[in-house]
Amino acid sequence: TQITASEELVYHKCFGHLQCARLLLPLDYWNGTKDGEPVSLGVLRVPAKVPVTDPRYNGPIFINPGGPGGPGTLFAQFGGEGLQRYVDSGNPVLEASANSTEKFHDIIGFDPRGIGETTPSAYCFDDNEYRWIWMLRSVEEGLPGSSNAALGRLLSMNKAYTESCNVKASQPGNILNYVSTAHVARDMLELAEKHEQWREKEVAKLLPTSQSRISRRWDGGKKYKAKLQYWGFSYGTYLGATFAAMFPDNVGRMILDGVLEPEDFTGGHWVGSVTDTEKAMDTFYEHCAAAGPEHCELAQNNSTPAEVRESFQSILWELYHNPLPVQATWGPDVLSYSAVKGFVFQTLYSPVILFPTLATLFRHLEIGDLSMVAQFMEKYSPIPFGRRAGSSFPTPLISDASRAIECADADPFDAFDVEYFRQHMRELDGVSPVGGGLMTALHMRCAGWKARNIRFSGPWGGNTSTPILWIGNTADPICPIKRQVSLAHNQAARFPGSVVLTHDTAGHCTLAAYSHCTTAAIRAYFHNGTLPEPGTTCPVVQFPFNTPMPGQNIESVSNAIAQEYADAAAAHEEVKRVFTDLGMGYGMPRFWSHPMM
Template sequence: MAPTFLVILSAFLLAQSISAQAPPSFRWDHLKPSKNLDWTSCYGSFQCTRLEVPLDYSDKSVGKAALAVIRLPANVSKAEYRGPILFNPGGPGGSGVDTLVTAGPGLQMLFGNEYDIVSFDPRGVSYSTPVASFFLTDAERAVWNAGSLPTSLNASSDSLEHDFARAKLLGQLAAQRDTTKILKYMTTDNVARDMLLMTQKFGFGKLKYYGISYGSILGATFAAMFPDKVERILIDGVLDADAWYNANLTIEATDTDKVLQSFFDGCVTAGPDLCAFYEPTADAISNRLAALTQTIRANPVPVISPVAYGIVDYSLLRNTLFTSLYVPYILFGPLAQGLAALEKGDGSILFSILAQQQPPFQCDCSSDPVPFHLNNPEAVLGVLCGDGVDVTDTVDELRAFYLNAAKTSQFVEFLVGSNRVSCAGWKVHREGRFKAPVGAPNTSFPLLLLTTSADPVAPKAAALKTLAGFPGSVIFEQNSPGHTSMTAPSLCTSNYFRQYFRNGTLPEPGTVCQVDAQLFAPPPPSGPGRRRDRTLSEGDGDEEMLAALKLIGDAVRPVISRKVGR
């Protein structure tokens, strides 16, 4: 959960896949901002609007922002209508618009047709304006990202110093090029205020909200700021909000190594037919991986693939391992294949796990280009560093911080230390912004928290800490490795989600849901007689819900993978 520049690059690569899912036909810059929700048809069955909000709620003379808001309208009579459910897919910096275009039908299947399913691009992000930008052109941004090739903080003796220097450079660019002054107003507390205003514009006094990953910070912050405005708040993949605001995310690494262990254990269970990196014991697989890692550190492997070319070195190998921990049900199989091939000198499979996410950059030379909206480096740092305390650490202090965090997990090179490093050069802070502690003794309705049994960046310890801040709320667990419940479909989990919104039912403390998936699953059958995938309009019952959950998971994975850490 901590974007060093290698993280920002990988986040940027992953972000490209989500952009391809949203039809490019709708022009947000042609839509006039309004103080009301003036809906216009967009993206087929969706409706869009640009909502004016004050940059500074305490001083409205500062200026305005225009939020890109999208909804999949409820499909019931007026008497049956139950209002909006606001959805944040994570990040920070994730485009709620692009995500909802894909996930909307699945979310409406999950929660019910009585609700508008609503998402938005937070201030400074994507289609919302003014957009945060440190770069003068798209090409300059691409060059910066190309120069930010993944490097582990322990790849060499000067990796930390190098990243620290880059952080200071980007911090200076941010301060100098923030001509619209949006950066200091991108903080999570202002987004919480925007959500309350949005809810009120719908004609409702209390918030209904589903937040994933960074969306858990946003949901908990809202509940702390407006405890009497909570109708339903569901947060999934719960981060420690106090740690977030204090720029010390060590707790988030608590279960990271447990997810890697699930790779070893799952490979043994799957056997050699399904896991290409198989050994008869988990320890043997672990030792085999350690030996391969040392080999690649000494002898990187060049790769030329149909989509890109590069080098599989120590950093890329470690980066790919860490990335796979977010979505093990998707990536553990390809990861095993890639590791086995890499032992034989073939790095193409492993390289493609990250490289295939990024299409080659091309300048748009048309006379009326679509405005660039995947401003991931700017959005991540604008929120993360703008929220946190002012980091004034020296290089020696950062190294001591990193080495201490490394006692928690072997992956803090991408997770904890890098977060502190990334914000060490940040100079744009707003006085009076919301800070820790995050909690409220009595919200108007209990929060519902979901944790997986082994989350690489949002461990159960963080969820329990959040729970302690909101007495009366409830936490339950999904028995699966990976980040958020969307790592694997679970009919049990989806039932508790639905019942919470529909009638306020909370699971019993200690509830654990199983998943309807398996690690290292065999590929689906092909050829004559194969079972085809079903759409949401076909069938009913469990299969239709599983299809909905897959749709949501496919949409949010690129976004949750770009949050602090990846």
């Protein structure tokens, strides 16, 4: 907030060697609305390891971590350097040869409209204290299906919430009316263009006039010549696909990682999103049984996956009937079925990191070790317990803009009643008992929503200036590979030249587990535009409990390749933990943020 927004991109030193900026953008690109304040876009740049005048400088890669409404500045602050090391060639030598093939990139994160450091903030509550009280009430209400009355009460709470948003949105120029993905895609076009103009000014300052003229790509007589290089995760794939469909001539190298189906998202039903959730859940039972009790605490000697599943379901079902009283560090509390089921779903996003914690939790629930359960609750609770009366409450990591974006993009369903949602929950539970209740809760968020943004609803396609690389996992709990492959192949027809890469692991996006093959494909694409062969499947080298499933394809590479990619593997691990700790990705729970700038 200390940085003054400007119509040009002006970077300021922040957080050590990082750079922050605030870009002033129109509130309304299409209708020329004069009410309300302009958008001040919060931007954070991890500078490339070489100057912009260096021939090895390969431009910026803009990132979006998912959401909707994930704070890109926070992701760039904590994960940007890891992403940079993962994508770049390595540490550059001071003087590169004329024929050097090394490539180095800026990593740039930004907060979408209404989110984080971007102002004006989208809000439906007047203060954070009451927001947290409301969140606590929602948590205590549980998931739809956690009791006979939960569905009706949650629907009423969601309608009350959205009516509060409707009241705010009725004010002329309120940001809640200008946060759709179409608006954010338009912001990205402006951001890419402004960065290109900034680069040209830097070139002019650093090089003699004769050389700077040669180096320039900016044509002052033609706006929006910049090509957007982009890596979008989860919901970020929907944002990327929206950009590509709206501005096909401005698509640079674009990776859409963990592909969200546009029609499923805009329809607001998400039945297609959970078609592989049980497949991802089954990998927990299979890896745990294969690992045995030495590595998976829930397993017994010679356990089968079916036996692990039976034990797991028995413990979870016991919580449904008998929530567990716990003495936590902040005082008395209760561990509920809904809280644990929500965490189970969260672990499916990052099995390598979180499956061991899940197994440990269930083992200690089984034996009644409440001290470990209390430690678990303190670490994974979405509520900032332990704050004394009178202390300040942190700003939630994702504000009301998350709901506003989702509802602005979705088809209207403000007239749906409790019976509709009851039937919808049965449909979702029939597809995925693990994810059905959570997806029903997400679907209910737009009940009663009236604020209508300009939105993009297709057609989803275009002859992009650069072909797109789509990537999906074989057991993704929220963006299933079958639908991704079908979608991406369908999109490849809509976006000529696009290619689908399959990342052979459970979890959400390529950050779920490391693969040399996937790393090489991503680097080749960002470095020189080379796409993998259509139909390529990349095995991984990381597994939950450090144990592959019987018959699972394991990536094997030479020592030379392993050595060459050692730093990329370490960087991937860093970013994976940031992605997990911040709860990034579509449908993930969010915690709270820290002031950025």
